[in-house]
Amino acid sequence: MKILAVSGSPRMEKRSSTLKLVKAVAENTGCEYDLVSLAGKKFTGCIGCGACFDDNICKVKDDLAPLRDKIVEADAYILGGCNFYSTLNANMHAFLERWYQFRHRENDVLWGKPAVTVAVAGLHSAPVAEVLKQFCLYNFIQVTDSVEGLGAANCYYCGHGETCKVGGVYGAHGEGFKITDENIPCVSKDAACMEKARQAGKNLGQILKNGHDRAKATQEVREEMAAMGKRLTEAH
Ligand SMILES: Cc1cc2nc3c(=O)[nH]c(=O)nc-3n(C[C@H](O)[C@H](O)[C@H](O)COP(=O)(O)O)c2cc1C
Numbered sequence: 001m002k003i004l005a006v007s008g009s010p011r012m013e014k015r016s017s018t019l020k021l022v023k024a025v026a027e028n029t030g031c032e033y034d035l036v037s038l039a040g041k042k043f044t045g046c047i048g049c050g051a052c053f054d055d056n057i058c059k060v061k062d063d064l065a066p067l068r069d070k071i072v073e074a075d076a077y078i079l080g081g082c083n084f085y086s087t088l089n090a091n092m093h094a095f096l097e098r099w100y101q102f103r104h105r106e107n108d109v110l111w112g113k114p115a116v117t118v119a120v121a122g123l124h125s126a127p128v129a130e131v132l133k134q135f136c137l138y139n140f141i142q143v144t145d146s147v148e149g150l151g152a153a154n155c156y157y158c159g160h161g162e163t164c165k166v167g168g169v170y171g172a173h174g175e176g177f178k179i180t181d182e183n184i185p186c187v188s189k190d191a192a193c194m195e196k197a198r199q200a201g202k203n204l205g206q207i208l209k210n211g212h213d214r215a216k217a218t219q220e221v222r223e224e225m226a227a228m229g230k231r232l233t234e235a236h
Pocket of ligand 1 (some may be wrong): 011122153
């Protein structure tokens with residue numbers, strides 16, 4: 001059983017809470033896993049060229065191309081992204097857009113696979129969790145757990161965070177706040193969040209070891225998808 005764990009944060013591990021949380025989930029699965037960080041990679045989102053319609057293979061040649069085999073071979077996923085401007089950050093969005101290559105002619109390579117989503121924000125992680133969940137639904141992937149946590153806005157590192165009145169630090173703490181190593185937010189300092197990540201990892205590992213029924217999971221996700229479609233249709 002192999003898991004593909006992806007952190008969509010553009011920041012390197014030292015500062016990225018997304019990567020730390022994705023890793024914590026993966027380490028606790030007890031399964032073999034591949035940990036991929038999108039930081040530093042050069043790629044685009046789906047360009048809608050349609051070259052994947054016949055064979056479900058994306059023809060865009062960039063740093064995401066080598067990940068296709070890992071996506072296909074994985075039995076489960078850990079998908080982490082962070083909040084940039086109240087939605088999933090562009091890198092992770094672009095990465096998941098490229099999964100459009102798997103959606104044609106009832107290609108079932110992703111269907112029914114389990115996934116844990118990881119959503120990180122400076123303040124508000126829920127929109128990120130929601131977008132990740134939607135991407136999973138579109139691919140008939142079953143979300144088994146969603147882990148959310150708070151990381152540090154860049155204002156903690158920019159050198160002006162204590163005084164810049166439009167920054168996140170000033171906004172959260174106000175006048176006179178002193179930034180120290182101890183008060184810079186990081187998921188690794190949040191015991192409840194790390195415990196949630198560990199539990200989500202253990203749960204995912206158990207699901208795989210117990211012989212995950214992909215056909216049943218696919219059916220359940222299809223029903224969830226249909227219900228979502230109905231809600232959206234009624235809302236219009
Ligand atoms: C361009 C940009 C926009 C951001 N916008 C938001 C936002 O709208 N809401 C929020 O809660 N955090 C926002 N943040 C803060 C990040 O979500 C936070 O720094 C998070 O820890 C980033 O994930 P990472 O630690 O894995 O790199 C933003 C950060 C950047 C760089």
